Amino acid sequence: MAQLRSLSRERCLELLASVPVGRVVFTQRALPAIRPVNHLLDDGTIVIRTNLGAALGSTATANGPVVVAYEADTIDVGAHAGWTVVVTGTARLILDEERVARYERLLQPWVDDTMNCVVGIDCDLVTGYELVPVPS
């Protein structure tokens, strides 16, 4: 059995920056949707790359900024220990050519697919918990 301990915003962002992969959560055709992606944190913004045909890209293009959630965790299933961080914030297509070029250099997609769209997610609301084992 474990206890959940709330983490500070600062610690949440440190943990998020410590892992390369998270999951972007959005709404697609009025249904909840989720997709694992790799990310980087730049000055408090989560940056991901996606293909323009992907749901998040086309939603952001068609309707302007959208609110998404972004989750990352590290869970040791044996020890029942770990952490989870959830960010809720506005996702925006990054259009500035210099920033796009920089992020395309820094953030290499893992998947062999055309990722022609760079998205920044503001860390508006940040929550996180540590799962701490307690003696039974």
Place this chain on the structure above:
Amino acid sequence: MAQLRSLSRERCLELLASVPVGRVVFTQRALPAIRPVNHLLDDGTIVIRTNLGAALGSTATANGPVVVAYEADTIDVGAHAGWTVVVTGTARLILDEERVARYERLLQPWVDDTMNCVVGIDCDLVTGYELVPVPS
């Protein structure tokens, strides 16, 4: 670099059943929300336990069944290999006393909190991908 290969429904459910933890994705106060939980698969239904005060529980109670997504993955960040499965389906409070008792026995919450609500998620729509490294 890796390629995404689509997985069959059967393989997706096998992979989902092979791990104890996933992430339930739902809508909370009109915002996308996500929470890691442990699960079991029973006859094609994902079963999770939650506290009645938790968002999913209260949504399901107040408004009847809701559509959620459920995601699990195993990603080797070094090898850029792994898999991800996403189920979209109706989440329902399980009220039948015998089933509740059985699931409470089989599915022990990891967190020291009152989990007085058992939720079943139908596997209506199942998609999954394998991330297969390809020689660069």
